[in-house]
Amino acid sequence: MRALFISGEIGGNVPPTLAIAAELARRGHAVTIAGLRPRAALPSGIVQVPLSALAGMDVRRKAGPLGHVPALARMGMGRAPAREVRRLLDEQNPDAVVVDGVMLTSLREALRESPRGGIPTAVLFHTLGEFWSRGMGNPVLRVVLGPFGLAPLALLDRAQARLLPADRELDPAARGDMRDSKIAFDWLGTTERAQPPAPREPGESPLVLVSLSSAWQRGQADLYRRVIRALASLPVRAIVTTGGVELDAELTLTPTPRVEVRGWASHAEIMPHADLVIGHGGHSTTLNSLAHGVPLRILPLDPTSDQPLLGRTVQDAGLGRTIRRSASADEIAAAVLGILTEPATAAAAARTGERLRAQDGASAGADVIERIAATP
Secondary structure, eight states: OEEEEEOOOOSTTHHHHHHHHHHHHHTTOEEEEESSOOOSSOOTTEEEEOOGGGTTOOTTSOOBTTBTHHHHHHHHHOHHHHHHHHHHHHHHOOSEEEEETTOHHHHHHHHSOOTTOOOOEEEEOOSOHHHHHHHHTOHHHHHHHGGGTOOHHHHHHHSSEEEEOSOTTTOGGGSSOGGGOSSOOEEOOOOOOOOOOOOOOTTOOOEEEEEOOSSOOTTHHHHHHHHHHHHHTSSSEEEEEOTTOOOSSOOOOSOOTTEEEESSOOHHHHGGGOSEEEEOOOHHHHHHHHHTTOOEEEOOSOTTSSHHHHHHHHHHTTSEEEOOTTOOHHHHHHHHHHHHTOHHHHHHHHHHHHHHHTOOHHHHHHHHHHHHHHOO
8 A cells, every 4th residue: 555644844843744654664564654744763664755845844943923823823724735745646646645634725736636636635633533523624714724625524524534543532523422522533543552560769859851842932041940940849850841942041040950851852762661641732742641640730831723622621530630831940840849849640640641541542543544545
């Protein structure tokens, strides 16, 4: 099978894209990924190609007054990316195409009838289904997208699969009457791979991991500074990761042996040793933390994104707490101490970790793609 993934680099969409693509390659299929930054360490069988229309898009860089909205609009509704996608489809003639859920004009190109018929198409989402269901069904969005000839729900309905690498038990979209959901998702389970907690040394101080997005967001540097100041006042060890984001100020305030600031760092290596993750509510970081059985303290940075929803979901499930992004260093310190001394939260996170580690969203996603490619 020849599978073509159409994507762009916006942070949390990358891990599930790479995980499912790698599983298809492991099964012997030819996989092409278009639109991501080049990566050297990819499995054999995966080829990367650029989308020149998205070449200047880098969500790690500081953005203007509208943040990353113009770049996301170009990625989702732009004509230039769609033209490149049409060219790729014609050149590669794939047996299946997987389009990022943000990229509506590219999805329309994939669904367009060609002389040989439509290409089996899957849409790959990358956060809770509740966020997509509410967003894509929003009447305001329909009004905004109407002049572009885009009807999101109609496009999604035409796709052969709607891949959702999220945890069904946590997702509000899966609760109650599924007829309320505006999108018929193919639930995969998480693609995050995790290890159980590592043994703790006797008397070792708790370890806190901080990750406030791999994309630049307004107020991010100031929040990092307050979190660092809070952690420096506590009897904990802390690793603060910035994900390569272009920050507008120096983060290190007062040197301390207990708080280490890094750029890129392997969360897979740190999380088995962590007692708490302080995050922004991004889906990948949140599910990765929970898959490792680590509770969360979430400070949503972007009120228009999925971050507040992830924060509420984690809190409602008893897996952590949410605190406002404007909290002072003293308030953050008190919140960290509070959650580190809640045995019920730690126990709930440990149980959730066991359940999530049993999921294999990458394999389930590959199964669906193989199925639609083989369906006449």
